Amino acid sequence: MSLFNLAAMIQQSHFKDSQIEYSRSSWYLQVVSYIESCHLDDGGYFFARILPSSPLDTYFAVKSLKILNMEPQRSHAIVSYFLSRLKDHSLDNLRAISLAAEVLSELKYPVDDLKTRVPKVLSLQSKDGGFGTVKNLYVEASSELETTYEAVRTLRVLGGEFNERGVASFVLGLLNPDGGFGTQGHSHLATTLYATEILKLLGFEIQKLVVSEDYLRKRESKWQVNFIEDVFWLVKALSNLGGKTNVAGKIAEFVMDCHRGNGGFARATVIGIPTLEYTFYAISILQEIGLL
DSSP, X not given: OOHHHHHHHHTOTTSOHHHHHHHHHHHXXXXXXXXXXXXOTTSSBOTTOOSSOBHHHHHHHXXXXXXXXXXXXXXXXXHHHHHHHHHTTOOOSHHHHHHHHHHHHHTTOOOGXXXXXXXXXXXXXXXXXXXXXXXXXXXXXXXXXXXXXXXXXXXXXXXXXXXXXXXXXXXXXXXXXXXXXXXXXXXXXXXXXXXXXXXXXXXXXXXXXXXXXXXXXXXXXXXXXXXXXXXXXXXXXXXXXXOOOSOHHHHHHHHHHTBOTXXXXXXXXXXXXXXXXXXXXXXXXXXXXXXX
């Protein structure tokens, strides 16, 4: 049974709780089975199921299992995977440090060994308050605020004082008249999400950003959605601002149309293979709209 059918089932009171719980458990196990099928011998995860594992996919796997209230199989192997990368100096860039800090913290493993990387992270803060530069983004970066978000999130986990006021000023400097965030006056869903995430980490009262919720509501009403990450950015940004989507049914249908037979989720409804990244987006969305 699909989760979409399960949602309809829950709304009909003549079904017994035990039936609902059985169907929910069955669906959970299908997704968990897909995630764990990507767990490799080196301790990490990779959607392609070939060595070596991907730190990013390992992050998505651990975070997804957390949402599903499941513990990763061989969690000790995941820890060893990151610790071995620490020893061979593979964790020398912000992305790798950030992923390791998040995963080890999620697994309740001490992050003391990673604290030696704090000066490296702090050195990336520029004069404008952000971390890194727009000209030096990761190739796969979805937003000009992604690097700043990773740095702030990492420093929150590992500790380390930084110019928080400068970060807030940098982020708010990307706020456009339409309420969205982005450089050169062009608002983008991903940048708007990262802006709300960063301001939230800094303790900013983001519920006051009414203009940003207006921007998201307009994007929601137009529903110009092609990929699952678009839905993720929209729903999570609304949640950060204290809001909920008004089109939960449409979103649930879109997400479940991205579901594939092996339990994973793809990027789009018609074409695409399932990956751990898109599976993370999918179950995060379903959690936000109340179907998990």
